Structures are given as structure tokens and as C-alpha cells.
Amino acid sequence: MSALSAEPSTQPKLAIVVPCYNEEAVLEITAGVLLEKLNALIAKGIITEQSHVLFVDDGSRDNTWRLIEQLHEQEPNTFHGVKLAHNKGHQNALFAGLMTAREAKVDCAVSMDADLQDDPNAIDKMLEEYKQGAQIVYGVRDNRETDTAFKRGTAHAFYKLMSAMGTETIPDHADFRLMSLCALDALSQYREVNLFLRGIVPSLGFKTAKVFYKRGTRAAGESKYPLKKMISFALDGITSFSKKPLSIITGMGMASVIIGIVMFIYTLVSVFSGHSVAGWGSIMCSIWILGGMLLTSLGVVGTYIGKIYEEVKDRPRYILEKKI
Template sequence: MGSAQETHRRKAPLLSMVIPCYNEEPVISQTAAVLEDQLTALMNTGDISSSSFVLFVDDGSSDRTWGIIEELHAKNPTLYRGLKFSHNRGHQNAVYAGLIAALQRDCDAAISMDADLQDDPDAIGRMVDSYRAGNEIVFGVRNNRENDTAFKHFTAEAFYKLMTWMGTDTIPDHADFRLMSRTAIAALSRYSESNLFLRGIVPSLGFTTDKVHYKRGVRVAGESKYPLSKMISFAMEGITSFSVKPLHLVTVAGFISMLGSIAMLIYIIVSVAMGRAVSGWGSMMFSLWFLGGLILISLGIIGEYIGRIYLEAKNRPRYIIEKEL
């Protein structure tokens, strides 16, 4: 493998497009057609191998998603392939399974991309070009948030700033639209934790990286699979996967609470000495509520980490593949 500074370009890679799918019946046929056009154009220009393919990973869909994947495979078994989970295991596991499958099929590189076509398919060619220039990982980074609500825009920026403050390597405005070389995927395969957060793991792999900026569009059809509750859960996964700072904050909060109690004690002594003491109901209730809330929050943070340890200790498989095309 060469570096990005090499004058000789890499050979045209055997490319796998990894597309995680969960109840994507309304859009998957259109996604397949768009990707076929993109890959065919790259094959015709000699930028990727003619054996390149699209790998759909069905994350336990309850609609006709897998049936459509089977139909696509029947029409063009070389171009369209599929993996079907026996049960819904989440977006990150679906992406990971597709990347590992690409590695097992001797692909030179794989691009993960959501099925809703919000990520710009025209960026695929630029990602391949960057790979051929020598980069092992190419991140797709959106350059606009025109279609986001003000709330989503604010929470996204806050999340990336929080992750940076906690010392986690993340790429702002990058989701899971990225190219990874065979070398990078092989390194990723050595990460065995159940608590997968690829947006943090992949940047931490090292290697030579690049960014491709693109304009993110609107969802072509169907509904978003990331409502607020799932976004919060995903954020918690990222925080607990890469940082123990929340546990440090619990300790700091304990010291602050102790100092607050000392200050309250001094206030009470002074009030009694000056004859201004009242029943103290207000200060007592404030202290009780404050300490009670602090204890519950602390227990909740610690519980989140213990829960992750519990899941890791069981060492259960991340997913089970029911069918493979």
C-alpha cells in the first residue's frame, strides 16, 4: 500500500458498496438503480473493478426489504448481494457486518452508505479517486445542514463538541458515509466490543485519511430510522464507548456537593449566632432535593457503564446471519 504522496496510483479496486437496510421497502429499488448507474460508470472508466458489487445488509426488517433484495439478486447476481440478520441488531452492527463480509470476499475497499440516498452518490467517484491516490480511509463530510431543524442542528453541534471535550476522535458532520481500504477494515475487525460506535472507532484507527465534502439531500422516501429517542441512545453509546470523563464528573460533583454542605453549615451557624434563624424548611428541602438528584444522576451514570460491562462480559455474538446471497 502506498501513501497519499505517491506518484503512482493504485490499481482499480474491487469495491463493495455496503448498504445497511431496515424497513427500506419504499426506497431500496431506487437506491439500487442509482448505485448501479454509479458503479457502471466507474467500471466503464476503469476506476473500479468490473467485479465490484452492492452488498445490502437487512437488519431484521419487518417489511418487504429482503424480498426486494432477493429480486435484485435474481436479476443481477453479480452486482447485487445480500446479508439478512435473523433479528434487528442496529445500524452500527449492520455496517460492521457488511464491512467484514467485504473483507472476507477479498475486496480492496468498501464504502458504507445509508439506503435513503441522503448521502450524495456522486461523491463515490471522488472517494475512489482519493483511495487510488493512496488514502486508506476517506470520510464523507456534509457541507450543509439546510434540511435540518434548528433543534437537530443545535444538538448535532453540541454532540460533536461534547465528544471532542471528552477526548474522542470524531469527524464533525460525518455520519457513516465513508470508504475504508482492506487494510483499515482488517484493523477494524480486531475490535471485539459489543458497544460499537464506528464514528469514534474508525478515526482512531490511524492510517492515511482524507475527506470528501458533499451536499446532503433529503430522504427520497420512507421515514427516518433515527427519531429523538434513538439519537439520544446513540449519543450515550458514543460517550460510554470512548470516555470515562462522566465518572470523573461524578467524583467532582460529590466534592462540590460536600463543599455546598459545608457552606450551608456555616450559614446556619452564622444565622443562629445573629439571631436570625428561622425554621430552615427552605434550606433543608433544597439540600434534600439537590443531594437526592445528585445521587440519582451519579447512580445513573455509573449504571450506564456497569450495563456496558455486563453486555461485554456475556460475549454474545453481535449478530446472527440468517441468509446470504
């Protein structure tokens, strides 16, 4: 029976995919927690003994890969790993891990961050939803108590903006999710270089479910998503899934033309009525406003052209250097 028509396995082979970038401070802690979780699920007969953790080293500059090798030596059946030849970013590393899990013919894969902010205990509920027929199960935060007011506000604004732009996303969901082999097969057909999995996965369709969990604090180390990367990630999400910014530019241009015509008519009326007043202030404001609109428009159009440039080169998203 093909993956597209296969029924959910009552005892699935599970892969937990964990992208890592300079995570030597937290990796052993994470490995210990995930080993305990897998052993508990296997002991209960929920998953098969072939289930494993797949660490993806995204070109780390520290000892992350060495630790992954050591973990594999200690538990060769539980800890697997792939190393990317160069740092390609979280989304590409995650995609590499999911495709590696797909090649291993797992029944389902759970993706989560290496810092244990995603609650491993939520995997139990994800598997329950999977066995009830869900092909994709989203891990959704039930609160943002651990976030600063700034991060909480910008996160909510991001999801609202994505919705306004016509992109389907799951509010308060990052990349903590379960995907069946069927869903992984569908995901493998997406060939774009500019990956935004939080938008791609909801577009796959299939039966979905949500599992709510309390997001914890980072177990160790520092966040790999500073404000600059968060802004870049948000812009990638918008420009990868929506053409509305281009429509907005068109609207702004038309509005500027209308305003210009109105001002021209007003100027003619003022001249013929003898009430024209030399006003350099209004001229300067007009120049700055129009100049700013033009530069902004060029920037947005340039972003889309840049993405086209990256796509048409058709370079590989990543190159695997090692696999254990």
C-alpha cells in the same frame, strides 16, 4: 504482500455496503442509482468488474429481503446480500456488511445509507483519495440546509460535547465513508459489543482524507432515526468512548461536600451569634438538589455497569441467517 503493507490498487475491487431496515419503499430506487454508478465507474476503468453492492438486511419486518433476492436474481454479479437473523441496530448491521466485504477480499468498501441522502457521486472523489494513499476517506456534509433548526442545533451540540468528552469524531460526518482493506482488517480487531463506529474509525489511525458533499433529501420512505433513537445513539457514543462523566460525578460529589461544610459552619456561627432562623425552604432545596445529584450519579454509573454487563457476556454482535 499482506494487507497492512499493500499499496492502493490502481483499479480496486469496490464493495458498496448498504444497511437496510424496512426499506422496501426506497430499495429499488437505491439499487437503480447504485447500479448506474458502478457501471459508470467500471466503464471508466476506475474499479474492477467484480465490484458490487452489498445490502445488509437488519431483520426487516417488510419485504426488504425479498427485494434483495430479486435484485440478486436480476444482477447476480452486482447485487449481493446478507440477512441478519434479528434486528441488531444500524451499527451492528453496518459492521456485519463491512466484515462480509472484508471476507470477500475487496480492496476497499464504501458504506452509505439506503435512503440516498448520501450522494453516490461523492464515491468518485473518495476513490481518487484512496488511489492517492488514503486508507479512510470520510464523506462530510458541506451544509445542513435540509435539516430543521432543532436537528441542526442538536447535531452541532453533539459534536462539541463529544469533543469535550475527549472522543475523536469527524464533525458533520455520519457513516458515509470509504475504508481500505487495511483499515477493515484493523476494524475487525475491535471486539466490543457496544459499537459506535463514528468514534472507532477515527481511532484506527492511518492516512485519512475528507470529501465534502451536499446531503440530499430521503428518496422515499420514512427516517429510521427518530429523536428517541438519536438521543440513545448520542448517549452510546459518549459512554462507549469517554470516562469523563464519571469524573464529573466525582467533582460534583466533592463540590457538594464542600458546600455542606460551608453550610454547617454558617449554621454554627448563626446559632452562637443568636441569629439562627428556621428555614425549611433552604432545607428542602438542599434535599432536592442532593437527591437529584445522587440519582443522576447512580444513573450514569448504572449505564457504565450495564455496558460492562453486556461486554462480559461476550455474545455475538449478530447472527447471519442468509447470504447471497
